[in-house]
Amino acid sequence: MNKIDEMLQHITIPPVCPVEQSFCAQKLAEPARTLTKMLFAKDLPIKKGERIAVTCGSRGIDRYNEMVKTTVDYLYARGAQPILIPAMGSHGGATAAGQKNILAHYGITEEAMGAPVLSSMETVQIATTQRGLPVYIDKNAYEADGIILLNRVKPHTSFRGTYESGLVKMLAIGLAKQKGAEMTHFLRFENMAQNIIDVGSLALKKLKIIGGIASIENGYNKIADLFVLNKEEILAQEPNILAKAAALMPRLYFDRLDVLIVEEIGKEISGTGMDTNVIGRFHTRAASGGPDITMLGILSLTESTEGNANGMGLADFCSRRLADKIDFTTSYINSLTSTAPGSSKMPAVMSNDKQVLQACLKLCGKQQTEDIKLALIKNTKHLDRIYLSRAALNAVTEPQQVKQAGDYFQLKFDADSNLKLF
Numbered sequence: 476m477n478k479i480d481e482m483l484q485h486i487t488i489p490p491v492c493p494v495e496q497s498f499c500a501q502k503l504a505e506p507a508r509t510l511t512k513m514l515f516a517k518d519l520p521i522k523k524g525e526r527i528a529v530t531c532g533s534r535g536i537d538r539y540n541e542m543v544k545t546t547v548d549y550l551y552a553r554g555a556q557p558i559l560i561p562a563m564g565s566h567g568g569a570t571a572a573g574q575k576n577i578l579a580h581y582g583i584t585e586e587a588m589g590a591p592v593l594s595s596m597e598t599v600q601i602a603t604t605q606r607g608l609p610v611y612i613d614k615n616a617y618e619a620d621g622i623i624l625l626n627r628v629k630p631h632t633s634f635r636g637t638y639e640s641g642l643v644k645m646l647a648i649g650l651a652k653q654k655g656a657e658m659t660h661f662l663r664f665e666n667m668a669q670n671i672i673d674v675g676s677l678a679l680k681k682l683k684i685i686g687g688i689a690s691i692e693n694g695y696n697k698i699a700d701l702f703v704l705n706k707e708e709i710l711a712q713e714p715n716i717l718a719k720a721a722a723l724m725p726r727l728y729f730d731r732l733d734v735l736i737v738e739e740i741g742k743e744i745s746g747t748g749m750d751t752n753v754i755g756r757f758h759t760r761a762a763s764g765g766p767d768i769t770m771l772g773i774l775s776l777t778e779s780t781e782g783n784a785n786g787m788g789l790a791d792f793c794s795r796r797l798a799d800k801i802d803f804t805t806s807y808i809n810s811l812t813s814t815a816p817g818s819s820k821m822p823a824v825m826s827n828d829k830q831v832l833q834a835c836l837k838l839c840g841k842q843q844t845e846d847i848k849l850a851l852i853k854n855t856k857h858l859d860r861i862y863l864s865r866a867a868l869n870a871v872t873e874p875q876q877v878k879q880a881g882d883y884f885q886l887k888f889d890a891d892s893n894l895k896l897f
């Protein structure tokens with residue numbers, strides 16, 4: 476037994492019970508059919524034979540491939556030639572192959588969509604903002620006859636502003652590739668809200684933007700509503716869409732927790748691996764909110780994140796199995812581009828999941844095991860079923876939204892002391 480084992484062996488993990496959390500369940504029954512009707516009703520200015528670029532980002536959006544395929548089919552029906560453009564800033568290791576591979580994970584390939592995926596990191600400078608920031612755009616999109624912005628709208632994990640994650644950000648950062656994303660982030664997140672307006676407004680003015688397709692999701696990560704906007708409506712309407720998205724977000728119904736354990740983090744879950752709005756921890760001074768969590772442990776990386784551990788710096792402890800999966804080059808490119816290196820700092824690495832829990836419990840500031848408010852979640856995207864200690868369940872702030880779904884039990888671990896729960 477090593478010294479760390481000796482220090483932690485007497486730390487008792489409180490029993491937990493399964494809990495079901497309720498959120499707004501507003502949902503579109505047939506998103507693809509609805510989107511088709513909305514596109515034809517909007518009658519976007521598309522001419523026969525035009526090459527129209529459709530933006531494709533790196534987030535895990537509900538019915539993502541269906542939305543892209545529906546847009547492609549609509550363009551073909553209008554006599555246009557669709558092309559798909561990865562619009563994800565520096566993600567995928569800031570390489571063309573890496574970004575194309577991310578889309579393939581979501582089923583967005585030339586074979587499945589019926590349209591070519593043109594992935595390149597080459598950009599064209601189209602303008603300069605009043606603050607002196609160059610405005611870049613993907614070269615393939617720039618050379619197309621028109622661009623349709625397609626993205627989910629939701630609160631950002633790193634700043635607050637009129638426009639956060641959505642169409643304007645897709646234009647100012649995602650479609651700007653690594654070079655443009657770096658420029659828009661250059662003045663740090665404290666200035667991000669204004670930078671996105673400055674860059675996005677210029678890009679809307681200079682580029683052949685045809686329109687935008689925006690989705691918002693309910694608390695169960697299902698499409699709650701869709702919006703098809705023409706070019707002139709994007710700046711005016713997106714703030715209203717953002718407000719609707721914020722009201723639908725899932726959350727943890729606590730003001731504070733002693734310990735939160737997150738089974739997995741990943742870029743398809745959140746830009747910061749885990750949604751800062753859920754965990755109440757932020758890697759910038761430009762955002763705030765969420766519960767006050769004393770100790771936070773993370774246990775693994777998703778396969779889809781491909782080693783990008785951005786967000787791990789928000790945790791206090793991580794497991795060895797997570798640490799062994801980290802691609803530091805990809806993770807650091809992400810942080811260097813976003814100007815938030817704290818997001819990629821290594822937490823203390825423990826040998827296994829059990830040690831992560833015990834270390835968090837040891838340092839949470841509670842002497843009695845039965846007083847510890849402990850919560851375990853799969854990830855910050857799926858919060859409808861979580862696990863709570865008795866003290867945590869008793870501390871829920873909105874009990875009408877939370878229901879105990881089973882008896883209390885002791886957590887089990889495998890032969891390597893890794894958690895057997897999710």
